[in-house]
Amino acid sequence: MNTWFKSGLPWVWLNAGAVAISLILVVGLLALIASRGLGYFWPDPxxxxxxxxxxxxxxxxxxxxxxxxxxxxxxxxxxxxxxxxxxxxxxxxxxxxxxxxxxxxxxxxxxxxxxxxxxxPTDILTIERQENSNFHGYLKSVKENGATVANGKQAFPELVNRIERTKNIYKAIEDIQRHHIVEINEKLEQLRLKKRRQELNNTFSHTQEQTTDTQQAQFKHQYQQYTYKLNQLYKALSRDSYTILTADGTLIEQPVSNIVRAYHPNNLSITEKIALYFNKLGEFLLESPREANSKGGIFPAIFGTIMMVILMSIFVTPFGVITAVYLHEYAQQGTITRIVRIAVNNLAGVPSIVYGIFGLGFLVYFVGGNIDKLFFPEALPAPTFGTPGLLWASITLSILTLPVVIVATEEGLSQIPTSIREGSLSLGATRAETLWHVVLPMASPAMITGLILAIARAAGEVAPLMLVGVAKLVPNLPVDSSYPFIHLDQKFMHLAYHIYDFGFQSPDVETSRSLVYATALLLILIIVTLNFSAVVLRNHLREKYKRLES
Structure with a gap:
């Protein structure tokens, strides 16, 4: 027995058992999240x-x-x-x-x-609505402007046609509101700011005032035309209605415009159930949320999360690499350098909410406020960059994850043999050329490792984002066709905050419980995808420079 313990085999088996248990727990947790989340979209009888x-x-x-x-x-x-x-x-x-x-x-x-x-019963109808929970009952008739147009067996096909009509109307309304009206409002705001800028510079003439007034009148006329079209579309929405009999025998009439979809849950074949399942799943992934985030999709949150992570990576990678290169390659190794390294390591343990407060106080109010004073004085007192937004959230998270990238990169630099540097210098290369063409390429796998760790931490953060840019509901994406196309000053939605909102702010607890699981699974998949892409890149670079290391 003593020989067995001295051989180290018990510790090998102990470590193997710990790894196996950890894998089982992780797989079990993912299976639980997947079953609870993905099961929400299956139509229940x-x-x-x-x-x-x-x-x-x-x-x-x-x-x-x-x-x-x-x-x-x-x-x-x-x-x-x-x-x-x-x-x-x-x-x-x-x-x-x-x-x-x-x-x-x-x-x-x-x-x-x-x-x-x-x-x-096979004839009972489930109606998913824009507002409130699903409705169940027996469809009796479909009406147009109060007059019955279909009843009996003809009622359901007619209802499906009317639902498609309302969906087309909603698309037309959304197109006008999110494109034409937004574009007109932006042009009017640009004219106002241009006029205000010229007034501050004392360059606003009578001729310019007439030109501005003419352009404003044109835009306002266009705005009135689109407003009239919207009113007509909203009137068209209220045209159709349907009557439905509840289980207790109550006959009620409701508007078709409130319906998302209608189906007979007890009369669906397995093929129809699968089609409906993927239809609901597609809505969840590609649509905007509705009814206080308790229904609809989460596409703005998906887009905001990915874009924030990408911007964070762009900010943190160069600063982390430059800092690590200076500390390892150029800084004199002494007391001050050791203190800096200790400080960097300690920064990794600072609570994330502290970074959020720093981002709000320094980045948003100080830096953003001064940017507004220097470059956007015509917009004041309304802030442009002096308010929480995508830019400040990305920079805050880059500061939060900076120690991870610095430590990982410096570890990679320390593993490169000194003989490689000396060989490059002996062949006539300068120190900068050696660093750029030899050292950094060989250390690139370590840089990517640091970036992987940074992405894994930043993508799941919530506390700092609540202070520096995330919002409960922002249906408009931070990237669109309007100049400057990427709106870094705009607030955004984030999956981690969306999970918090589902779990603690939703009025429909039972529905939100399943959506919490589904959103958590999606966040995990996004983080895994980003990390997997970085791992593939790291392995490619590692193989590329393996010969140089040998």
Whole structure:
């Protein structure tokens, strides 16, 4: 036994076991996140049943079962529920009622022994709405301006056609609002700022005033034309409606303009379910959020996260490499250099919220405020760069991750043999040429390693971003067709903050729980993709300069 311990084999097996357990935990966590998140988009069957609790009137309920659980009867007694004739443990299910907007109750717990006549009718309709939760009922008719145009079996195909019509109208409205009206507002703002700039410089003449007034009048006329078109489109949205019968026999009429999609959940084939699943998944990935971020897509958050990481990488890489090169290649190795290295290592342990406060105080208010005074005085007191935005968020995170890049790059530089430097110098190369053509290429894998670590940390940060640029809802992307095309002063959405918003700010807890899992899985996939791309580049560079190292 002593020989076995002295051989070191127990520690080998211990390390192997720890690695195996870690891998199992990671894979299990990812599987949990994937199952909970991706399962949200699968269409659930809709149950219709009679529900009769002791000493209460019988009710007809309809909805999708979100989840089920087994609970001890004492929990029900604690909630003042009559538990007469119930076993010691009962099965209860959470039902999404499908009456959101009509009642204050979107979800209700049902005790399984009190459910009777459970059925899954094929003609029941699920309606996903722009606002409120899904609605379930029996479609009776479709109306146009109050007059019935289809009922019975013809009602559903007609409803589908009307839904497509409203989607086209929404696209036209979005095109006018996000392109034409935004463009006109930007041109009007540019004219105002130009006039203000000339007034500050005392160069604004009467002729220029007339020209400016003429251009403003033209833009305002165009604005009125687009406003009229918008009013006509909104009137067209209110044209169609439908009547639907709820499970309890109530006939209600609702506008078609509030529908995202409608389908018969209990009458879908497996092919139709798969098609609907990918349709919902595509909406989640490519659309903008709606209804306080609790529905719709998260594309602005995906775009904002990727763009912030790219900008952060552009900022942190050159500064980190230059600092590491100076400390290792040029700085005199003494007390001051050792203190600087200690300070760099300590910066890696500073809480991220401290960097956020620094970014808000120094970058936003001081640097951004002075940029506004120097280059945008005509816009004051409205800030241009003196407010949180994409630029300051990227720079703040680059400062946060700078120690990681410095340490990794310096480690790579220290692994390059001195003989290679001396050989280059002996062949007549200068020190700068040796650094640029020999040392830095050989150290590039270490630089990429530092960048990988920086991306992994920065992509998941939330605390500093809440202070220097991230916002709850910014449907407009920071990149568009308007000059200067990349709007670094604009606030943006971020996946990590979106997860926080889903988890703690959403009014629909049950829906947001699944979306938290889906968004977390997407954030992990984005980080893994960025890191994998950097690893591939690092391995390519490592193989490229392997011969030089040997």
């Amino acid at each position: 809709v149950m219709v049943a009679d529900y009769k609790a002791p000493e209460q009137q019988a009710l007809k309920v309809a909805g999708a079962i979100i989840r089920s659980e087994v609970v001890p009867i004492k929990y029900l007694r604690a909630a003042d529920i009559n538990t007469e004739n119930l076993p010691e443990t009962v099965n209860r299910s959470l039902l999404q009622t499908g009456t959101g907007g009509l009642t204050d109750i979107n979800y209700v717990w049902l005790i399984k022994p009190w459910l009777h006549k459970i059925r899954y």
